[in-house]
Amino acid sequence: MSELALTLARFTFLGLLWLFVVFALLALRKDLRGESASGTEVAATPARSQRGRKSGRTSRRSKVKGTRLVVTEGPLTGTEIPLEGAQITLGRAPDSTIVIDDDYASSRHARIYESEGAWVAEDLGSTNGTWIDRTRLTTPTVLPVGAPLRVGRTTLVIQK
Amino acid sequence: MSLQGTIEAPVRKKPTRRWVELLLLVMAWGIGLLGTMQIGWVSGEGMTPRLWITAGVVGGLALAMHITIRIVAKYADPIMLPVATLLTMLGLLMIYRIDVASARRATLSDSPMPTPDVYSQLTWFSVATILFIAVLVLLQDHRRLARYTYTLGLAGLVLLVLPLVPGIGTTVNGATLWIRVGDLSFQPAEAAKILLTIFFAGYLVAKRDSLAVVRTKFIGIELPRLKDLGPLVIAWLVSLAVLVFERDLGTSLLFFGLFVAMLYIATQRRSWIILGGLLFMVGAVLAYYNFAHVRSRVTVWLDPWAYADTGGYQIVQSIFGLANGGVLGAGLGQGFPNLVPFAKTDFIVAALGEEIGVTGLFALVLLYAILIERGLRTAVAARDSFGQLLAAGLSIVLAIQVFVIIGGVTGLIPLTGLTTPFLSYGGSSLVANWVIVAILLRISDRARRPAPVAPSPDDAMTQVVRAV
Numbered sequence: 001m002s003e004l005a006l007t008l009a010r011f012t013f014l015g016l017l018w019l020f021v022v023f024a025l026l027a028l029r030k031d032l033r034g035e036s037a038s039g040t041e042v043a044a045t046p047a048r049s050q051r052g053r054k055s056g057r058t059s060r061r062s063k064v065k066g067t068r069l070v071v072t073e074g075p076l077t078g079t080e081i082p083l084e085g086a087q088i089t090l091g092r093a094p095d096s097t098i099v100i101d102d103d104y105a106s107s108r109h110a111r112i113y114e115s116e117g118a119w120v121a122e123d124l125g126s127t128n129g130t131w132i133d134r135t136r137l138t139t140p141t142v143l144p145v146g147a148p149l150r151v152g153r154t155t156l157v158i159q160k
Numbered sequence: 161m162s163l164q165g166t167i168e169a170p171v172r173k174k175p176t177r178r179w180v181e182l183l184l185l186v187m188a189w190g191i192g193l194l195g196t197m198q199i200g201w202v203s204g205e206g207m208t209p210r211l212w213i214t215a216g217v218v219g220g221l222a223l224a225m226h227i228t229i230r231i232v233a234k235y236a237d238p239i240m241l242p243v244a245t246l247l248t249m250l251g252l253l254m255i256y257r258i259d260v261a262s263a264r265r266a267t268l269s270d271s272p273m274p275t276p277d278v279y280s281q282l283t284w285f286s287v288a289t290i291l292f293i294a295v296l297v298l299l300q301d302h303r304r305l306a307r308y309t310y311t312l313g314l315a316g317l318v319l320l321v322l323p324l325v326p327g328i329g330t331t332v333n334g335a336t337l338w339i340r341v342g343d344l345s346f347q348p349a350e351a352a353k354i355l356l357t358i359f360f361a362g363y364l365v366a367k368r369d370s371l372a373v374v375r376t377k378f379i380g381i382e383l384p385r386l387k388d389l390g391p392l393v394i395a396w397l398v399s400l401a402v403l404v405f406e407r408d409l410g411t412s413l414l415f416f417g418l419f420v421a422m423l424y425i426a427t428q429r430r431s432w433i434i435l436g437g438l439l440f441m442v443g444a445v446l447a448y449y450n451f452a453h454v455r456s457r458v459t460v461w462l463d464p465w466a467y468a469d470t471g472g473y474q475i476v477q478s479i480f481g482l483a484n485g486g487v488l489g490a491g492l493g494q495g496f497p498n499l500v501p502f503a504k505t506d507f508i509v510a511a512l513g514e515e516i517g518v519t520g521l522f523a524l525v526l527l528y529a530i531l532i533e534r535g536l537r538t539a540v541a542a543r544d545s546f547g548q549l550l551a552a553g554l555s556i557v558l559a560i561q562v563f564v565i566i567g568g569v570t571g572l573i574p575l576t577g578l579t580t581p582f583l584s585y586g587g588s589s590l591v592a593n594w595v596i597v598a599i600l601l602r603i604s605d606r607a608r609r610p611a612p613v614a615p616s617p618d619d620a621m622t623q624v625v626r627a628v
Contacts, residue, residue, distance in 0.1 A: 006201070009197070009201070010488070010489065010491035010494075011488075012194060013191065013195055014519050020188060021523050021527060024242070027184070
């Protein structure tokens, strides 16, 4: 093998190694960009208008209305839980997101989850019911920002 | 991070990005093939049929893993598999390279031809592939591992001390790390690192609230309760015991670092880092004054040139090699990597660095960085606390190994014997690291899989999600 061919092969090898690194970085850049977008720009615009534009490419979660769940009444008053991604379960069961230690709450009382860019509250067959304002939930219902959700003696509100 | 699919699922299917993975895999294979050809040319043998078969087998194994992911974990991260494959290939390449060098030296000195190691490493890669596939197929939900927290933890501890059992433990080069059953030798610490990471993750998910919240004041510093400190102290004692009885600095460092990092991630309390650092310093000072092998590592690290013919020989040879490589490297097959003792195992990075130069080494370190970043990203994206901690812990295991060994070989920190993940010659380590990748891919698949739009209440019973 001639010296030239070896030198060529040597640089090609290094070049390809770096090309691989660059490709891998490009592939993961989508993730990074999506991540920062959901933190800053997207938060400013409502999720629904985002849906059309945000193609499947940018696969990170976009912000939906409301960013935290605040307990306004009951023993846990003042507790805040950031609303991000995962669903929130309410009840007396120790593995609930918000453990409500209350005789009027069931062990798996209700849950709040994200759907179609809104937060939805669902009663999980509790004894005393889950209420949005004065309406008892019968089906999963969108929980608007600021509306009081009552579980036992606890009231929770979604705040921006 | 979990609802990425919820919003888009009705509109379009979430991309699995498997084609990106395949493209990167093909690239990785091409790089491996080019390197093999280069070494073949330089050695004068050319591309022998045996090399083509080897290249084909490696490609086939990688493809088998890719297809498995397509079937059982199709939303998994697309970058981890190609990166780990490329690293494994670079390792095989370098082991082959050193085989060629040893064979040539044997011919020149008329000594018996050494058996090439690359084929046994290839066999281990096949074993790794089988285990990789088995983990992905059998472990459909990583949360099942949490059920066996204590069993796995105990198994991990047993494995860790197994080399000390007379009869099966073997001492090689001063470290009692191996167990030997028949002809097979095996480093149980490699399996233990996975089992103990699972244990730490499960334990910390169960105990993190008390670890984070309950504090007592002690001379003005907020400290966790003594009761909660227990596990940290036990981890510290066990890693010290490994250091004392098995004389293995690297493994001891790995376990302690892993546990402190996981405590910090679980509780988000900086005091754990401070406490861990203090314990580390106490341990380091104690070890320095009490154990000759630790002391010699440190003195060699401080001035390898003073011991160039004795304890510092390896480091000095490694530095010579890296210097010979320079910026662009001597070229594959054109350096003298076999001059460093243990070039296939501990010093493979030095051997590689000589032939691909600092340019190549940077790419190598970046590959590790990408792999670890993907692991940590998986931890961030995971929907359950156990998955988060497990993914973070496994990534940290990789990160500590890379830091400790590359730092040691280049003289940044005292040299400790840890294997370079995926690169080093050695079956236990290769298999263990591939199992780590498989678990990470499983967690990442579950994290990126689109969530059902309205999960049934039954689902809610099992999906216990805590506030993050």
